[in-house]
Amino acid sequence: MFINKIKSEGLSHLSYLVGNDGHAFVVDPRRDCEIYVEEAVKAGCRITHIFETHRNEDLISGAPVLAKLTGARVLHGPNAAGNVAYADTTHEGDTFEFGNLRVEVLETPGHTDDSLSFAVFDTDFGDDAVGVFTGDAMFIGDVGRTDFYPDRAEEVAGLLYDSLRKILALGDQALLYPAHGAGSVCGDSMADREFSSLGYERKYNDKLRISSREQFIKAKIAEHHYQPPYFRLMEKLNLTGADPAPRITTPVPLSPDEFRSLPEKTVIVDTRTVSAFLGSHLPGSLAIPAPMIPAFAGWYIEPGQPVVLVAADPAQARVASQHLIRIGVDNLEGFLTTDMPEWSAGGLPFHSLPVMHVDDIRERFRNPPDDWQILDVRSIKEYRQESIEGSVHAYVGELPQTLDQLDRNRHYTVMCASGARATIAASVLERAGFSRVDVFLGSFGAWKATD
Amino acid sequence: MFINKIKSEGLSHLSYLVGNDGHAFVVDPRRDCEIYVEEAVKAGCRITHIFETHRNEDLISGAPVLAKLTGARVLHGPNAAGNVAYADTTHEGDTFEFGNLRVEVLETPGHTDDSLSFAVFDTDFGDDAVGVFTGDAMFIGDVGRTDFYPDRAEEVAGLLYDSLRKILALGDQALLYPAHGAGSVCGDSMADREFSSLGYERKYNDKLRISSREQFIKAKIAEHHYQPPYFRLMEKLNLTGADPAPRITTPVPLSPDEFRSLPEKTVIVDTRTVSAFLGSHLPGSLAIPAPMIPAFAGWYIEPGQPVVLVAADPAQARVASQHLIRIGVDNLEGFLTTDMPEWSAGGLPFHSLPVMHVDDIRERFRNPPDDWQILDVRSIKEYRQESIEGSVHAYVGELPQTLDQLDRNRHYTVMCASGARATIAASVLERAGFSRVDVFLGSFGAWKATD
């Protein structure tokens, strides 16, 4: 009896292959799902069931694809906002046996109406759960967000409260297997720890320690979460069942000539590091370093829009492409194979972004340049906690929608916590025609560290 | 904060890489220890500490080698039967910090005098342990064997009882990370489940449910465990620190000619499957299918004896070689590259072993051949539970020592639970000059299934 965690970096999405005695099931498979079959075979197991904790909004479910590959049956909770085309509905108390491993279904709504948890028992040993898959209901150090039904905010927060009590009732001994880890946008303050138990969470998870239902609802309602526009597409696809990932996820290398003859509407996503983008980049390209794609690409790329990448090497292009495919961006036309020296040696145009050190910023405060403005692109929560006096706020993800509130002719220094999101934001501004943009590398971190 | 389990198949040895915030430690590294460094680098961590739960008797510790590779400090418990040359001694209550991860030392003697457990805390969260590394003190579903100090049997069983209480006192919420899993010879009845918590074990581990110290001691003393002779070598090497594993673990392919000109004393270990050995094998070869090497090779190969392998392919030779290296058998001269058709097509000699089906055995009971005897080579515990009437017992591992009690001229049908250990035993008999040996494939399993 084994539980193998399969983690999708960036999304911090956790899925699980659980096997016993020649059979296996998968909890919350991702779209590129060959890995579950390969791991199962290595362990001598055949995948017969797929359990979904809820309809995911931040990634494409691999359940319909994996079901087709393996013949496995997909189980989904009731009350999805429509019929989950590829799944059977399972309910509170349903059980599934895999030899001496028994799975029991708990309805745990709140994060979504269809949220389920799956408790795991070893019938050779005893009547208590050994572990529980909690989806987005309970995380390590946090609980699920409840902002998806804005007009039912109190109700669903209350539902989550009840669901969490139901999960905790499984007992302190049960190991906790959530659907996301630290770094995910699906929670707010997850622990940067990859293992826990219900007993540990009961004692030390701040949200679980709120013993009053009312206090809990109040705390949940006070939270602020962002919803990137691509969430809508995910929800739709995860009802009907998305197509399989492309057979080959590595994009095609393109020459500078091919790159320059791309259709106008193509988005150029520069997946290189922040520093590489600052040093030189293709005019009009959007900076999203490969590891940041899962969190930020969905804010800027529209469904169906053709995309090309700039990457330091094929490995980076592959990682970027996998990230994009997991959130439904399939139409990757290729990636630029040459690094900036080769590109520029062809006489082709490039841009650099001026990079500001914290000392430069302090100097500017002493002698402010004309029309100068610090633009802070962190989340509103971070900004409200503490910010540099005189800075204005616009969240990096929402920037395309809020550009009109900024002045194309002003001199903006973009900042965030370190300079990473600031570089994304600077690229958004540059694409929109802002010509006096520089990046505060180190950003609020450096500001505080040198205070 | 992550805990990565690294499992050595066959030995069912579990070691752990634990990392947090750029630093990492390893618990109970195995001899071929590059993997810890590679995994640590992937996770952006530097290994600075190595913790040993006790002096291993069933495998070579990688601690001294890994320490040299990384500069990490090795920590070992007090009361090892001598000075652990490569380690510092750590004591009850010592703590080690890795950012917000704190390790606390518990002295938990019983399995050995130097046994330690290591509790892990997340100081960002709370004062209770999140997990505990228990070495060979506590397993999932079982506890450590206490037969290593025969003249102090009651005392050490009692020590273990106390140690287990000390571990359980960490609380139900703590995850359990033992040094062995199902299949190891270090326990008796481990669960075939790879995850548990103290809470779960407290409730469902039979040995932990014995609430009386006296009853526990009695139960432990009643156990019977085998100790392969190579244990002595491991204990010695793990005091002084063994040499690193060879840089290349795959043995050299040898031609039939090279194979035939090996020194007399060379042991030929046939690592192919049971069925392949039965079908045809080199005269004088010892059958130990690759996955069975960790459990059985140590019974038959003497320290320093040259060894060659027969393998179906280089991958099998490599697996066999890794198993052997982990238990200190380094002098592998190579492996035979050709399969039996090629070997035999050169006019070279080979043997087959007659294979008996359960129907053949029943038929024989009806019409017994001359001088016929069933030889059951299972453990004495298995044999005593249930056996075929008229069979005699000799444990497969101890066969070289008990051969003289058998009659070289009798007709033996060797059996075990399935035929696997029986095939090893048959090869031992064949090497010793027994000429009327056949193998009961299916063995006691088939006997019961067709009853």
Add this chain to the structure above:
Amino acid sequence: MFINKIKSEGLSHLSYLVGNDGHAFVVDPRRDCEIYVEEAVKAGCRITHIFETHRNEDLISGAPVLAKLTGARVLHGPNAAGNVAYADTTHEGDTFEFGNLRVEVLETPGHTDDSLSFAVFDTDFGDDAVGVFTGDAMFIGDVGRTDFYPDRAEEVAGLLYDSLRKILALGDQALLYPAHGAGSVCGDSMADREFSSLGYERKYNDKLRISSREQFIKAKIAEHHYQPPYFRLMEKLNLTGADPAPRITTPVPLSPDEFRSLPEKTVIVDTRTVSAFLGSHLPGSLAIPAPMIPAFAGWYIEPGQPVVLVAADPAQARVASQHLIRIGVDNLEGFLTTDMPEWSAGGLPFHSLPVMHVDDIRERFRNPPDDWQILDVRSIKEYRQESIEGSVHAYVGELPQTLDQLDRNRHYTVMCASGARATIAASVLERAGFSRVDVFLGSFGAWKATD
């Protein structure tokens, strides 16, 4: 400018990825064709062209699939026995440029009417070819078989003669890149050497040294080649374009119970080694050791017939499955996960085959058993060269068709050159109800070696 050979073991099929300056083409891709894209990306190249030297009869062409994956254009020769649906036709003298790499088309019929060769030039250097892809026209040490148009035997042998002269006219300096290497059934006496040049072949390839067209035709007509029945299917599929290989080529592990409830018509292919099959195997299973599948499976499995495997481990099942997929056997229902000890311990039935050493055979000649007959299953060519007196001949591949000429009640000892093909043949006999079959391990090789 690079040429990477991609070899499919067993079929000894050679395909090539050729790249220059960011672009690449593939010659004769196999069905599981992701590898070309991956290799091309690693080399910074985009595949834009696929060249087929001819319509393959021994494997499924990956050209239509690879074309769909990459957008590349497929080029095929004229005079295919029908319209190659997925390809454009290219003719003598057509050229294709990839930077300074130029490809020139030569029509080289004979093996098939549509056979092409592709000469490669480096236009930065000179007017002579650096290399040539010859498909099945010219091999290292041999030339293509010409038995596919039985009623035009002399004509096509003559055509091949002319084609070979045309190829040789490219000059001694040109490197030779054929579509098959030693071990393929597409030639008769290929060198076991993986590299050559036209100059070397001109001097030392026996067939090329026949200077008279008449002598060449005579020699070709005197050859005897076997054509497994699946060739017909390959030819058909390679006109219309076969489906892609399954996304996951590793078959599903099945339990003994699942295995026993398979539909009657399912073929059980035992892919383990010869010796493992001899030792014990499932009743009714067909022995085809994994590496022999490409050469022999096509004789016994009918299109569309469901297949399950017996394999020593998942890796062997995967290799077997890849071999089967390349020749169009897709309907793999799974593989048996347990080895024979576990299988038999469940009380399930198994068979063994008696194994004869050359000494046993000689002893039998001295005291022949009743009704005893040696059955030699080598090729008719091998048999005619030399055989054991008194043996009868039936080619292993044709055995299903020639069974009726044998006597189910006789005692057959099956032999070949080593025992490998004999074991396949013995399994065919056993499945057909022959009950007195044994295998001469070592076979003719041992007979000669001990003469």
Add this chain to the structure above:
Amino acid sequence: MFINKIKSEGLSHLSYLVGNDGHAFVVDPRRDCEIYVEEAVKAGCRITHIFETHRNEDLISGAPVLAKLTGARVLHGPNAAGNVAYADTTHEGDTFEFGNLRVEVLETPGHTDDSLSFAVFDTDFGDDAVGVFTGDAMFIGDVGRTDFYPDRAEEVAGLLYDSLRKILALGDQALLYPAHGAGSVCGDSMADREFSSLGYERKYNDKLRISSREQFIKAKIAEHHYQPPYFRLMEKLNLTGADPAPRITTPVPLSPDEFRSLPEKTVIVDTRTVSAFLGSHLPGSLAIPAPMIPAFAGWYIEPGQPVVLVAADPAQARVASQHLIRIGVDNLEGFLTTDMPEWSAGGLPFHSLPVMHVDDIRERFRNPPDDWQILDVRSIKEYRQESIEGSVHAYVGELPQTLDQLDRNRHYTVMCASGARATIAASVLERAGFSRVDVFLGSFGAWKATD
């Protein structure tokens, strides 16, 4: 019979594993030599011989290490500048048999006095060589440099001429296997093609087409080659036999804190891309993008000097480390794990380099800044062919020695062919205290392209 090329990128060093009939030899192994053993085992071969074409000056020979790992015998030519401690001497006409593969030794001095070539014959076929390993005597499209004996310049050029004739006499049919490919500093104008034959080279290799010995000598003497200082160390180590590469080649990740407390003399090598270095880098770091390490690190790092890396990720650190180890830089203390945003967010210092586009340069020519000077760091050969008027020259490799001829207070724009070497040079200047340095990205390439 197979020849597998093993290529070391960057050095463009080519070594070969050649196998036949269960035995294998290696030509010119590199220091990290486990790969040869692994490849040999996969092919069922045992390495018994190692042939060295000459004493390498640009990399550490793996021959002594591989010999120890395998027991193979090392063969080296006569007239090495001393005794090759780990090798036997072999002479013109010596032969070695590997089944039907015969190796024949040719003494081919010129590049070095001890240069050998090894002709390969297939004795099953004929008396002509199938291929030849030429070391640094003959390359594809070029011949070896002859500048290592400055006081015998004419003599050794003449020796090479004779050696090349001797090689060509093997016949047009022989395939060519040199020790370096395009990109190596061991030749001057190698073809960017990875395959050739003696016949092709005879016709199209410019140097081989010089039919007069005198003309050839004259042409060789007119060449200019650079010799990085580390060549001396390689030559010394390759006489005595260098130590094995470290068991683990990936360096240790270091935190910013650990990084900042390094000993003064430590060299920080920034292995990231050119653009990443330009965007932001650690003050005092030396820019050598990972793929450029083999060609440039040997100019700047002194034997024994401690080195740390800045790398985008562990994979890049590993590649860089492997490159360094191959040229004898073993004392790698670790690599920085954080990217520049994290580094700078800690308030730590960083620099950027101003990046100039070709348009900026042209504008500067129209309005020259004060004290402005273009510094061209290409090879003297490139500079003499064509350069920007007014630029001064200093070769990038020799810059540390020629710094005193430059003015620390001037404003330098550094250029090369694309900006890559210019970035290395700019980092050298910055480390030396030049404060007004910018980089012309695109460099001479852009200058010409936009002319």
